[in-house]
Amino acid sequence: MSRRARHARRDGGLPNRRGPVAAALGVTGELLLTAGLLVLLYVVYVLWGTGIQTGRAQDELREQTIENWSDPVDAGVAPVDPAETDLGDGYAVLRIPTLGDDWEWVVVQGVELSDLARGPGHYDDTAGPGELGNISIAGHRAGHGAPFADLDRIEVGDTVEVETAAGTWTYTIDESARIIEPTDTWVVDPVPGQGAGAEPTERRITLTTCHPRYGSSQRMYVSGVLTAGEEV
């Protein structure tokens, strides 16, 4: 195509005279560019977009949950029994001082992706705070506010606090971050590693997240035992 023809086409004067091969290459190039943009956008979504949704959900949960706990009568609702929390609603408040004095998340009931998009989630078939067994909580490590981004920084002897309307329980970590496979459900057993039927004698906590941080081919967990708070 001559320079003049190209000019003419840009002005809308002449019809497109590109050959079929050139046209196909052009479209392929644009499709590849589009695919690249989509991948970049997805990264933006995971690292930033999901955090906005989660931040909003946490604000809402704080209002609904914590404020109702402090004065249920004022709020016009019945005191909340954590065990009866609906899936996706505020279940407890989690604090891990090692990760920062202001590190505080409202844990929701349930571990479906829709629950975890709102904050860390309580495996709803595991024990409650202070109960015999193993209260287990999952959280994102990348995106969705990444509550458990630094779970690997928690060391043996660090504390994890769980608060509900009924009180506060402190667990002390006795197993720092370990890598496991996605199928290793034993970590959330009432007695870790001894099957769902085992009779628990300890009051434990287990936190799970993904590994590596920006993937999910494996899982990571930390675990601890109750050291303060009323035994339930």
Place this chain on the structure above:
Amino acid sequence: MYAWVWRRLPGPWPVRALAALVLVAAIVLVLFLWGFPWFEETFGLNDVTVG
């Protein structure tokens, strides 16, 4: 593809540019609200639970 869209937008170029921006914003919004969440859930790219 993009040239085809551009040619079909009405009006002088500032109007076309604005229309193109609105179009892009709408597509990004749809992706963020529905497209990407679906993709993430379907392909389990961000699973944090065992089981």
